[in-house]
Amino acid sequence: MTTPITSFRDLELPAPLLSALAEVGYETPSPIQAACIPHLLAGRDLLGEAQTGTGKTAAFALPALARLDLANFRPQVLVLTPTRELAIQVAEAFQKYAHHLPGFHVLPLYGGQSMVVQLRQLKRGAHVIVGTPGRIMDHLERGSLVLDGLSTLVLDEADEMLRMGFIDDVEWILEHTPAERQTALFSATMPEAIRRVAHRHLREPQEVKIRAATATVAAIRQRYWQVRGVDKLDALTRILEVEDDFDAAIVFVRTKTATVELAERLEARGYAAAALNGDMTQGLREQVIERLKNGSLDIVVATDVAARGIDVPRVSHVINYDIPYDTEAYVHRIGRTGRAGRQGTAILFVAPRETRMLKSIERATRQPIEAIALPTREAVAGRRVAQFRQQIVDTLEKEDLAFFMDVINGVEEEEGFKAHEIAAALAFLATRDRPLQIEETGRGWDVATAPQSAGRAERPPRERRDEAPARRHAFSDGQLTRYRIEVGREHGVSPKEIVGAIANEGGIEGRYIGQIHLFDDYSTVELPKALPAELLGLLKRVRVRQRPLAIRELGAAEAEALPERRRPTGGFKERAAGGERPPRKWEGGQERPRAKPSGERHGAPKPHAGKPVKRFRKD
Structure with missing residues (x-):
């Protein structure tokens, strides 16, 4: 009788891999991982049938990393994927799991990327190559990719490669790899053409078949927003503003740093928010959860590992600010709401390149996820x-x-x-x-x-030239005035940070941000006169160098009393209204010549006497 596998430690993985798994929040192996990792660690070939999103990337990446010789920079592992998006995702997963393996290098190779860059990277060496069949063939034919030292080959989503017409390329690649290699083939379905490939190229493979059995609580309403047009933070606050049944929320992000950053930005916008991550002591973690329970905290920004075990009935919403790496994590996340007989809401932010994972989540949960519009x-x-x-x-x-x-x-x-x-x-x-x-x-x-x-994802419609200014110009008169902000030199701030905070948080275009003067414990910045009350209130709470800006408009007397004032002649207002810029002068008082208009400066198009114009392009 075999011992049940309840943790990654039961799989006898090396300590550096276990540390990396703990950091990203993986605690219990998924069924595909528990079934595949022992076979692959033992060097056996494997034929796996599993849906996308069941955790199969870790199922083949972890044993491959465990068997690497880090001192050997020749490619030892090759993973073939049907698309460049999947190649990037798999390469990122390898990098994440190998965080504590010194000197590890993974290289994604796919079409559309500069061949010159790829050739340079291949010369440096890589332990793991992840790529699409076409580009891998190109490098094998060039001789820039040599697979003499290959020990493991993985075919990921083989049925998708069959559907896209890559199966002949895949077989060509298999024939140009060492015969003694270990081979793992994964496919969501197992059509006859895939079984023929497995029969020809795999040696007595172990067969693993996993059906996604996860299902979500019926009391949870699932929705998603396609990330486009506005930033995610703005979208999050707008959605929370109009949710009728909002009581409290857990917002999931991928990294510990992101929990702190997002919680601070939400606080700056007036929300009672706090971070929850693995770097916090148990006492601080319990304090955050207690505040969430008693109502003094409304939003917790958390990583997967930190949110495990949270059972707070008043959590009405789970926001997947960053999409999870697999469907199991998604199910665990949204299980934080819809408790104690209450209706729960789960909202997922999906970038265009993440739509494959959205479809995988829908298949795994057996529920459609409704698209929503921003309020x-x-x-x-x-x-x-x-x-x-x-x-x-x-x-x-x-x-x-x-x-x-x-x-x-x-x-x-x-x-x-x-x-x-x-x-x-x-x-x-x-x-x-x-x-x-x-x-x-x-x-x-x-x-x-x-x-x-x-x-x-659709692109937003192009603005008509005559309509664009009406929507983009929030400040039509162009008059700038001085504002005081409570962060200065002694806090280590730079003008670049001030501009970034005002532009990103306030949505103020750079052309409406004038001169910035740094003083010891405060600074001044020129912005449009009479900012809207909502925008001014938002900017007051924005933090730079851990300090709220507490911005306020300076009175005329205060502005005049400022030291080291340097005011430009011919202000923004006059130029915006169509006025002439005052003449600039040399030190002796002589007027400096103006620069030529842009058309003269760069030169109008010149005839080429019928000769074709040569255009050059970097590969």
Whole structure:
């Protein structure tokens, strides 16, 4: 009777591989890994039938890495994949698992990439080659890829290579590899043509057949957003704004660093968020989970390994900010919601190159995942108005307002304003940091609001030349004024960091960011005058060098009192309005000649006397 495999340690993998697996959050082998790794470690050939997303990449990568001779830089492992996207993913997986193997090198080879670059990389040597059949054949015919030292060959998604017409190329490659190699063939289905290849090129293969048996809780509604048009953080905050049943969320990312960065950026936007990762002590981890339970924290940004075992009934949403590496991880992630009889929501962010994994998740979970559109500016504003009205009703019903009624009555009698006018002013003050009317601030609110299919991502329509400025220019008058921010030289900040924070978080184009002056404990930056209240509130919370900018517009007297002021003559406003730039002068006072207009400077197209124009292109 065989001992059941419950951890990767049971598979007798080397310690460096176990350390890397722990870091990426892998704890228990998937069925395909538990079944394949012992055979491959023992040097046997293998015929595996398993769907994409069941963890088969680790099933062949881990034993291949365990048997490598790191001192030998000749290719020892060759993995053939049907597409360059899959080749890149497999190469990234090898790199991730080999994190603690000193000197390890993996090289992806695929069409569309510079042959010159690939030839240079091949000369340096690589332990593992991952590539598409066509490009591997090219290098074998050139003699730039030599497989005399090959010990392991893997055919990944063989049925897909058959469907794409690569099977003859695959057989040609197999015939040009050492006969004593170990061979593993993986395929989602096993048509007769694939079995013939296996019969000819595999030696007494062990057969492993795994069916994806994972299923998700019926109480979880699954949706996805095709990443395009706006950044993921902006998309996340817009989605959370309009979710009717939002209570608390776990946002999953791939790395420990990303948990901290994303949590800080969410905090800067006014959310009660915290990171949860494997670098935290058990005490800190328990503290974060307790805050999530008691309601003092609404969003936890976590890695897979850190979120294992979290059971908090109020978690209404799971956001897959970074798509998981396999379907098993996805099922574990979304299992954090839909508990205690409650309905849960799982939202997956999918980049165009990740649509294969989306399809694999749908097959594994046996549920379609619904495409969603990003909320429009009007939808977000409507949601904020509804929430504000409900806050007013709740306050009127539950609070003793006698003192405040006296204050309002006094304003009404002494200042001559009507009660509804005073109420409007109070509403404005109460929502200054989170305005009910959302103005266009250049963040692309109306881009990418339509759901996309899981196929090729559509490009947003090109703007007409005469319409583009109306949408891109949030600041039509072009007048710049000075703002103060609370980060300076002593905090180690650079102008580049300030520009990056304002441009990325505020969505302000670089042409609207003027001069920056660094002082010891603060800095000044020129930005458009009278920034919208929502944008100003957002920028106040943005952090640079771990410090909130706390930005505010300087008054005229403050601006005049600043040391080392250098103001350009002929300001932005005049030039934006079509005015002439004032003449520049040499030190002696003589006017400097202006640069030629761009057409003269670069030269108009010149006739070539009928001679063809030669154009050169780098390979």
